[in-house]
Amino acid sequence: MRLKYVLFLGSTLALAGCHQQTPADKVAAMPQQTFHMRGKIVDTDPSRGEITVDHQAIPGFMDAMTMPYKLAQPETISEMHKGDMITADLLVRKDAAGFRAPTLAHIVVVGQARPDTLPAVQYNVPQAGQDVPDFHLLNQSGKTIDLAQYKGKALLLTFVYTRCPLADFCPRMSNNFAQIDQSLASDPELYKNTHLLSISFDPAYDTPAVLKSYGGAHTGKFTKETFQHWEFAAPAAADLLKVEQFFNVGVTPGGDPAKLSHSLSTVLIGKDGKIVAWHPSNDWKPEDVLAEVKQAAK
Incomplete structure (x- = not known):
């Protein structure tokens, strides 16, 4: 079955390749879809500006397999090495002939295979039953909070930064959390036994005032929001890397300081302070995670 799937995919890509006479501006005008890859x-091929990736299944696009991909920014290939673990956006154009021009963008190395100019960083892979460190954060009200204070409740947390321009990344996480928050509010007992937390990995910009404005906009209560159930917070700059490493959030600054290439991480922590579930991409559905939260809150 796996071989048949690979052959079918090859045929699909080949079909798209038969239209090389299509002007680049026409291809660029085709609808674009974004998928998350891990x-x-x-292998790396600087001459072609592409890397070969052995990747996990990409929901909605393809099964797990190994294949080469062009880089949206070929000059970054010097920072990538065989054996590196990465997350990335897979950008594809689509028309009646199928998918075209698969390209990788927003690549984040979450595990280095070879020491580079930067020290190797080891990222934890969150697992069910794992104790969560008592990280300290500064919330939207300028108050220092710590994760231990939520013991006794089911805590659902995710990572965002307020300037994120990609609709399928931070905005999608915040919109998903808004749906979950509203659903939990319909059950007072369940609402009392749960808590939501959005953590920014951009503490220099995401000050309490910025987080308060961002949070109020996403809960829909704006200046009337009390943040009793859904908080927005950021770690101190000195603690940021530890938080990112534990929750497996890879963040790479870009040329524009307002744009960060990053991976995603949504974690459900049980009443006992241990991890219940981890969602490392953007393909989870609010209703599925809501069901996990309800179970953990019992």
């Missing part, structure tokens, strides 16, 4: 680099 995998391991098995």
Whole structure:
């Protein structure tokens, strides 16, 4: 079955390749879709500006497999090595002939295979039953909070930064959380036994005032929001890397300081302070995570 799938995919890509006479501006005008990828680099080809990735299944696009991909920014290939674990956006154009021009963008190395100019960083892979460190954060009200204070409740947390321009990343996480928050509010007992927390990995910009405005906009209560159930917070700059490493959030600054390439991480922590579930991409559905939260809150 796996071989048949690979052959079918090859035919699909080949079909798209038969239209090379289509002007680049026509291809660029085709609808674009974005998928999230996670995998391991098995080869790099600087001359072609592409890397070969052994990646996990990409929901809605393809099964797990190994294949080469063009880079949206070929000059970044010097920072990538065989064996590196990465997350990335897979950008594809689509018309009646199928998917075209698969390209990788917003690549984040979440595990280095070879020491580079930067020290190797080891990222934890969140697992069910794992104790969560008592990280300290500064919330939207300028108050220092710590994760231990939520013991006794089911805590659902995710990572965002308020300037994120990608609709399928931070905005999608915040919109998903808004749906979950509204659903939980319909059950007073369940609402009392749960809590939501959005953590920014951009503490220099995401000050309490910025987080308060951002949070109020997403809860829909704006200046009337009390943040009793859904908080927005950021770690101190000195603690940021530890938080990112534990929750497996890879963040790479871009040329524009307002744009950060990053991976995603949504974690459900049980009443006992241990991890219940981890969602490392943007393909989870609010109703599915809501069901997990309800179970954890019992």
